[in-house]
Each structure stands twice: as structure tokens, then as C-alpha cells.
Amino acid sequence: MSGRLYGVGVGPGDPELLTIKAVNVLQAVPVVAFPAPLTGESLARSIAAPHLGDDKIEIPIRMPIDRNRFPVLAVYDDAAAQLGDHLADGRDVAVLCEGDPFFYGSFLYLFARMADRFPVTVIPGVSSLTAAAAASGAPLAALDDVLAVLPATLPDDLLAARLQAVDAAAIIKVGRHLGRVRRLLDRLGLAENARFIEHATMADEMMAPLKAVNTEQAPYFSMILLHKRGAAWQ
């Protein structure tokens, strides 16, 4: 009997935003893997740390990347092989994922390489999308609203066309695109009520009206939320 691969959403950053189910899985599995930088601490691991104990086999998946660019696929090939050995030997493996594993998560790369050979269970987590909305103090969407999730990596013309066609939007992966996207939203008349949120639910969470943000770059974990109704939720 092979082990089971768990994709475990650890939520947006606050360790209290892990679910009870995620905690239960993390306590039960013998092997835990997580994305990590080439040197230094893994964010996903640090979020889950209070629930890991000290008897796990820990496997950092270290990536030599600017997180805004395409990761090095060979790293995932190696990780899939390493996790596959544990699974083949009957050990369950949990892969920690910031936010939710199936919402723009890096778990995708392991899922694509392993789901045909091993049983997989995904434990959904609180996504950065709803965490950022909570931090911003305003609803994402309601009633018959069309809500789009738009990567800031898209070119201006495509972003503009998509923004025209929705009631509300979350622009993710803002990072080095902050200045360009802010100018685009200004031109489209959508900057007025847009909110910028950085590191939602983390110790250094920051929220500001987009109009008040004047830097060109933002951290990877940042988001712009906007709703065409503005603040009129009544």
C-alpha cells in the first residue's frame, strides 16, 4: 500500500488561520515537504511551525527563483521523485502550501507530476483572496457580482479588457508591476476605490488606499482589490 499525498493549505500567514483539519493532517503524517528559498526559512513552514512537532521527516523544496518568474521545473522533478520514494514505501506525505493548494499555488507542479501515481487529498485553506478582503475591511463581491482574479503579470491591454467586463477584481502577483498597474487603474478611472494590501494577516500586514501608495514595487504577497460600487454596499 502506497502512502497518500496531502496538499495542505496553511492559509495566508497568520498561524491561527490554519484549519483544524490541516492541523490534524500535519500531526498524523510522518513526512512534511514545503517550498523554501535557496537559503533561509520557508514561509509555509513558519506558518505551520506551531503544529509540526519535532519528529517529522522534513523536506524543503528549495527554489532558485525570483517568485514572479517561472520556477525551475527540474526542482519539482527532483522533489516529486523524493516524495514518491516516501509514498511508495507507505509513508503519507503532506506538502505545505501558502493559502490554498489549488488557488494559484505551487502545489500544482507536484500535483501534475504525482496525481496519476499516488492517491491525493487536498485540504483547502483560507486563500489570500479572502484574507486580503478581510484585512481591507470591505467585501470582495456579493449578489450577482462578477468577480475576476487577474494576475498583474498580464499586459495592460488584456488587464484593461478584463477589468471592463467585471464588477469587482482582485489583482494578484502585484510585486514589481505595482507602478504600472496603478497607472493603468488611474487611466481607467478605477483607482479611486481600489485598496492595496500587503502581507495580509501577517505580522507586517499593511493596507492603504491605492491612491496613497507611490512605490513602483511591492512584495510578492500583495494584492489590489477593487469594486466598481466603491464603498456603497447598502
Place this chain on the structure above:
Amino acid sequence: MSGRLYGVGVGPGDPELLTIKAVNVLQAVPVVAFPAPLTGESLARSIAAPHLGDDKIEIPIRMPIDRNRFPVLAVYDDAAAQLGDHLADGRDVAVLCEGDPFFYGSFLYLFARMADRFPVTVIPGVSSLTAAAAASGAPLAALDDVLAVLPATLPDDLLAARLQAVDAAAIIKVGRHLGRVRRLLDRLGLAENARFIEHATMADEMMAPLKAVNTEQAPYFSMILLHKRGAAWQ
């Protein structure tokens, strides 16, 4: 000192998908409110029940509605007044919300009526969006995908236009629109890889390829997920 109003996301249905933070808030507050049908049990309350204890003041917000239609606003006026009395007396109040409070949640109605008078904290929850993706066994979106959340209540021409402009979509509030939406997706050539999920993470969870679903109606808590890449996640 007035009390604090908490909008607490209790997640999609499985009581283990509450966050640690939600559990902590529920254990601390003296007053808990929740949406409920005119007679019978509240789903939100039943999800949170293991964590409520028996010393709370419980306030069901009973609504005479078909949940696909606009709720009766007077019910929220009354609830806001009732919760406002507790807050004015210094008691913290938690409002239970299925999924996440700011993601198409009924909490919006109370938020709009109370946020200008009382301090509000939203505890984000696992949304039906990511729970349904986990149940379906396939990612929602990745990389530079544009993902749209589309209420099935929209007319065919609007749904079709929005679907053309995205890589992936979650069609929510399917309910009595199931047959119509399935025929629309068929006409657009998007039915092939679409997945239908009902009551994700609940005891009676059901997932099927949309092609295999031949009823005209579905429960309120159902969703159609589709991705134009289909199953090609490599």
C-alpha cells in the same frame, strides 16, 4: 466601551474546516448570531456547533426566502438593531457565515448596516470556491490564468461574454439554473471538462463531470468549475 462585531467564516461545511482563529473567537464571545430558515436548523450553526458550548446567547436570523432570491431586508434591519443592543451594552457578537464573510456572504447585509457604528473584525474562512476545487480533484487556476466567479443568475448572453474572456471559471449559485447553464456551456464548447460539485466537504458531497449530470435543478450549495486547459496541468 461598545462590543466588537465579528464576521466569522465557518468554512464550506466540514466542521474541521473552521480555522483555529474562528474557534478562539467563538469560545470568547458571549453572543452568537447566525442565518437560519424560518423553521428548523441553521447550517452555519450546525457547522460551528462543536465549538459553541452551551453558555452563549444565540440569535437566529430567520429568513423567509428562497435563497436564490433577494432576501427580505427588514429581517436584517431587525437583526442589526438586536445585535446593536448587545454591542452597545459592551458585549462582543459573532455572526456565523458559511464559507467566507466577504465572499458572496450574507454578512454583507449586517456589515452595511453596522460598520459605521461599531468596530468590526472579519475572520476569513475557507470559501466554497477552493473547497469545491479540492473536492473536484483539480486546480482552480495557476500561473497567469484569469479566473472569474460568475453567478448562474446572470442571463445567458452575459455569462457567455464573460466566459469567453477567461481561462477558468467558477459558476456559483447554480440552483435552479443548472439545466440552462449546462446547455449554455454545451453550446460554447465548454462542457467537456466542466465539473459539477454539490455540498462540497459536507456529508452528502457529490462530484460529477457536468456531462453526466442531467437534472434541471441543483441545491443552492452547488458549483460548476471549468478550466479551458482541461486536465492538462503539466
